[in-house]
Amino acid sequence: MEVRVPSMELHRSPPFLSGGRGKFFLHKPFLVQAKRLEGLEKANKRSRGTQSSEEVKKRAPLTRGTVSPPLPVPGHITQPPYVGKKDTPEIASEIQMHDKVSIVHMKAACELAARVLEHAGTLVKPSVTTDEIDKAVHKMIIDAGAYPSPLGYGGFPKSVCTSVNECMCHGIPDSRELQDGDIINIDVTVYLNGYHGDTSKTFLCGEVDDASKRLVRVTEECMLRAISACKHGTSFKKIGRRISEHAERHGFSVVECFVGHGVGRIFHSEPIIYHQRNNGPGQMVEGQTFTIEPILSMGSIECDMWDDGWTAVTTDGSLAAQFEHTILITKTGAEILTKC
Template structure:
């Protein structure tokens, strides 16, 4: 959760997760996301004309509404907390590449397995009339009952235990009293901290009877993530991830959101490498033993975002729908192992 970032003013650990102000534009990043400054090696991923699909969808849907945010939920004192808990400062993205030996891989797999189970359970709760706050409570309880800590809680002041991003919300939506409606789509972003390691994953779920264009957006977004993962192995250039995602998204007429990125994850929530989901010429190759997230966001319309006053909720500028999927993967000599796969 919180896994996207921008290189500009700040680095944020999500970078996912270094924050950056994107060239002074209106979408200010908070800790869970990582934004990437458009450097010489970053290209514009999407050149198609947008607007047709999103305008049709806007006629059917009311804008995302604010709900009441309940107080943060308590965590038993015996549960180990990440080092950033207790401060509202957003951690800077760590420059180290998180490498793993046999022992640490065991811990990573345990954290990721728990995150995957929690996410799948959260998805069973998605139905009309359920509030995102209810989903947050269920996620929180499942994580602490397993002896873990919900990584988003207290990260840079984030007030809840999971991110719930509905319809036009790109990411980092704060759970609240708003009830899900028939036809909504919702991304649930779960990260758990277990035995000193973070496992990070997200998925976009369908709520009730969802129209075909929305279903296609969700389907293609997951396919983009999986196509990118299939290209990963020791020695592969990171830029291949963005190429795989962009090619498939554009084939179906969707835009790839550039402001949020994937990130290294492990003992530290957000570290290098920064994973760009759009076409780019950034240097760097994957190394066996490293773990990072791939978490593309696709939009029916604008790939630019506006930030709500809560400082976290990022929504498409034109109100068009957005979907996201995320896995934590381990690079091996022959490919990539999905650690957050149920």
């Protein structure tokens, strides 16, 4: 999940962390349907270089369904400190470092998050509702003795984020049924034994057109290329450069208003991970954990926020995809903790 923080580079507008709203959050009105349809038409006509013959399947604009009440969590399960508080927590300034003991706990939380995400992906099919996915995720997490981190974070009402088609991130599960040809990002975070494990993946629903498949594939490649550049002493800005180079090579845009973050005992902390080219300071340190979670768009990288305060959609209705891993920095590289 994401929170808004001051910009670190080039006078760009302040980004959000992938997973919350933040104290500078501004509500924006619901986009009119005509604007979204216009964006889809533009996306259909965009050049794709060597794959310019690809066409994006025309879809109806994303609509909201009925949001059911939050699911209960048994009293014996430890809750994060932000649960029950109205305000969204600020980004913690501390860098979350780990010793041998805390790494064991961190790995356990991340391993559970990865298993939950893979199970959620098996549920993605036409006619399934995102609310059904939320219920399945919630049950699997509490059955493991963990807490679903999104639930109650700054008032978020569900246990997982489900972002469909033009939704960049933070989609709230509801009664809307998935359609054949949709793409959906499922963002799972669990809180186990005092540690958060955070991961997400974009899944294909039914028969998906080639252009959308390519967006999803390239987004995952961007994330993995960024991770491969990480090790002790490497500049954080190398992450954005790796992602931007690969995305641009394939004709996609990197969303700049959402970023990765430190994760561990605290859900969101420094360092802030920018996914686009930037001049941000800082170097990676052995023993720290953070997320890399790029969002790529077929069109606009600007977002509009629904009046639920969470759902972020592309301003032109073009498709967006996201992938996320939690990684541990080592002397020689980076260990993916949320890899199944």
